[in-house]
Amino acid sequence: MGARKDAPASDADPRSKSGALPVGQLLNPVRLLGGLVGLLRGGDPLEVQTIKTTPYDGQKPGTSGLRKKTKVFTQENYLANFVQSTFSALQETGVKVEGGTLVVSGDGRYYNSTAIQIIAKIAFAHGVARIWIGDKGLLSTPAVSAVIRNREGGFKAFGAFILTASHNPGGKDEDFGIKYNSDNGGPAPEKLTNAIYKYTTTISEIKMCPKFPTINIHRKGTATVKSVSVDVFDCTEDHINLLKQCFDIPKIKALIQRKDFKMKYDAMHGVQGPYAKKVFVELLGAHPSSLMNCDPKEDFGGPSTPSHGHADPNLKNAVELCKVMGILPDGHVDPAVVDPPSFGAAADGDADRNMILGSKFFCTPSDSLAIIVYYAQRAIPYFKDGVKGASRSMPTSQALDHVAKKLGIPLFEVPTGWKFFGNLMDSKAVYGKTDYTPFICGEESFGTGSDHVREKDGMWAVLAWLAILAYRNPDPAAPLVGVEQVATEFWAEFGRNYYVRYDYEGVDKGKAEEMMERMRTGAAKKEFDQSTKGQHQYTTDDFTYTDPVDGSVSPKQGIRILFADGSRVVFRLSGTGVVGATIRMYLETYVGPTGAHDEYAPEKVKALAETALQLSLLEKITGRKEPTVIT
Incomplete structure (x- = not known):
């Protein structure tokens, strides 16, 4: 089960180039007859098999699922191991999988189509009765939640596999990911992700149906394959119908129709493209030229595009949009841009993130x-x-x-x-x-x-x-x-909370953890206070969260440095990267209502950054002199 190259379906021939049959013809008369002959001979063309496998290290889901390089996922049984472990964990925790409905779709990145077929073969083997798939295999992450919560009256699906690495680059040489969402439409709770991980460390066999027919995800419709109903539907309908219930669409449409209002929306070649066309052009009446990069691509445009295929809506990567809006990558205003649009926005690969811009103005999240x-x-x-x-x-x-x-x-x-x-x-x-x-x-x-x-x-x-x-x-x-x-x-x-984030990507994980542990134990504070002779008034803690709803405790969620003047620094290790560790340093200083609110944020927090770097010894421990990106 190695790497497979995704191939688009062909409507000219009943069978796609990859051997798929269009939905509605998954069991055509010839194939059905062949299956009956096989049964008479004592065989079953849709036989569930037990396939031997061995565990892979490092399949512990992070805050947003499992993310690795695509080439890692295309290793034999790598994806199948994780999917089987998820089904095992679901059954252990009492989720009714057999006879249930499962959503399977993703953000369209490379390997998305192949992964859908693998999951379908395993889902069939575990007794799933219905598989819901967005057309072309696409569903934005929020749309998956909307499908679970609202499709066919709501809460029909027991969960979903979302194939995404979110804002990470896509492509054969880039990143892939998978996450499981539960029956409330939200990310799996830690109890379940811990159980999934436990199974990935001991897995020895995969239950699947290798000959389950390939699904033509490019044609909408419903087909029944033995005991399973496969439904390929418009990926936008459930989410957009829900959004229409939230907002006053006529009022927004009136704004967009104003002659002095112009907007620009950048989907960054991610999954948001079809949604943007439906919402902004068809529903709100914006001109099609208001949209940019709204054709989903499996590499999000690739390295030759201005974003380098990095569908992450920030000042560094959404450079095409920022240029139109009159904003430079460092956040300064571009004096060369004349009469930019009134409003700009961008989405990431799976469309759960957003960036908001005004005319020559960046609004922090x-x-x-x-x-x-x-x-x-x-x-x-x-x-x-x-x-x-x-x-x-x-x-x-x-x-x-x-x-x-x-x-x-x-x-x-x-x-x-x-x-x-x-x-x-x-x-x-x-x-x-x-x-x-x-x-x-x-x-x-x-x-x-x-x-x-x-x-x-x-x-x-x-x-x-x-x-x-x-x-x-x-x-x-x-x-x-x-x-x-x-x-x-x-x-x-x-008042204004001046706020800047420094990201140090691809840091040696051991060094990053050493830096965090040094601050966690108090060694960093002791050494810093001695070297500065106690001139800084501050406290430090390691943020622990006790959930007021279920009582669960989440320790070690980030080091907080709280200064007497209200300024704040936070250090944490991000769980969204695929190589090494990402250290994030958050800097915040507050200026009241009567203070100056027009200062350049990175300059405003520069002294705070220098203090934080001195205290953490980030450069000395990790060898990193500059952040990868500042936002």
């Missing part, structure tokens, strides 16, 4: 989250009765804290990972505790969402901003209020 919560009740019908709870990941800036205090709503600081938000959203429905919905949450890593699904949702965040701008621009004859004005007025009321 932390500020974006806070501003959305501030305006939600007034601008978004879904929140017409008010936001009942809000949450941010611990490294995210404290801008949201000011808003939550003003609105008088509960605020939760959680570890990085969307599953922690999901527990809060399900507090009443699943655990019978306090109801925090409707609920808004987000992470500094360009992820924002609400309880309409159980994943961060890039399209939702963009529509939330368009709804805010529509609310702020009720009179089409008045001057347009844009993103920058909304943000600066917000700072004037709440």
Whole structure:
């Protein structure tokens, strides 16, 4: 079961180049007759087999599933081992797999199509009765959650395999990933991912049906294969129908139709392309030229594109969009750009992340989250009765804290990972505790969402901003209020949390862990205080989260350095990389409502960064003198 090259289906011939039969003809009369002859001879063409295998090291799912180089996944049985281990863990934890419905799709990166076929063969062997697949094998990560929660009335599927490495590059020589989402539409809880990992370390056999017919994922329709119904459907319909229930579409459409309003949306050749065309062009009436890079590609455009195939919506990678919007990669304004669009936004590979831009203005994800919560009740019908709870990941800036205090709503600081938000959203429905919905949450890593699904949702965040701008621009004859004005007025009321993140990618894992452990034990603080003679007033801790809903405890979620003046530094190791370790250093300093809000953020936190680097000894321990990227 080595690497296979994905091949598009051909509608000219009933059989695709890879041997697939179109949906609806998976068992045509010739194949069916051959199967009956086989049965008469004592054989079964759809026989479930037990295939011997051996474990692979390192199949422990991170915060967003299992991510490795594509060539790792294409090793014999590598993917199949993980999928079988997931089914074993599901059965151990009492999930009703046999007779159930499973969603299988991904972001369209290289190996996506092949992986779908492998999962289908294993799903059939475990008694799955229905397999739901987005057409062309595509479903954005938030769309998968919407499918689980809403398709055919909702909560019909017991879970989903999502084939994505999110914002990581795609391609034969790049990254691939797989994650499992549970029946609430959200990422698998730690109890399940730990069980999956346990099985990957001891697996000795895979239960699958090698001759299960190849599914033509390029043709929508339904077919029955023995006891299994395979449904290939429009990948956009469930998610877009849900979004239409959240927002006032006519008001947003009126904004987009204004002559002084121009927008640009960049799908970065990820899965968001079909959704962007349906939402912005067909639903809201934007001109097709408002979209860029909206044709999904298995390498996200590859190394020859300006983004180098790195579908990650930030200033470094979304350079095409930033250039149009008049913003340089370092965040400075580009004086050469004249009359840029009023609004810009981008998505990552699997469309759960978002970047918000105004004309020559970058809105940080932390500020974006806070501003959305501030305006939600007034601008978004879904929140017409008010936001009942809000949450941010611990490294995210404290801008949201000011808003939550003003609105008088509960605020939760959680570890990085969307599953922690999901527990809060399900507090009443699943655990019978306090109801925090409707609920808004987000992470500094360009992820924002609400309880309409159980994943961060890039399209939702963009529509939330368009709804805010529509609310702020009720009179089409008045001057347009844009993103920058909304943000600066917000700072004037709440103050500005200057915020910057340094990423050090591909660091030797042992060295990275040595640096973190040195801070965790207090050795770094002791040495730093001696060398600086105690001139800095601060405290340090290792963030531990106790979930208020299920009581679970998550230790070692990041080192916090809290200064007396309110400034803050956070160090944590990211779980989204595939090679080495990624050290993330978060820098935050607060300026009140009457202070200066127009300073350049990287310069504003530069002294804080120097102090943090001196305390952590990052350069000395890891040998890294400069961050890979600053956002």
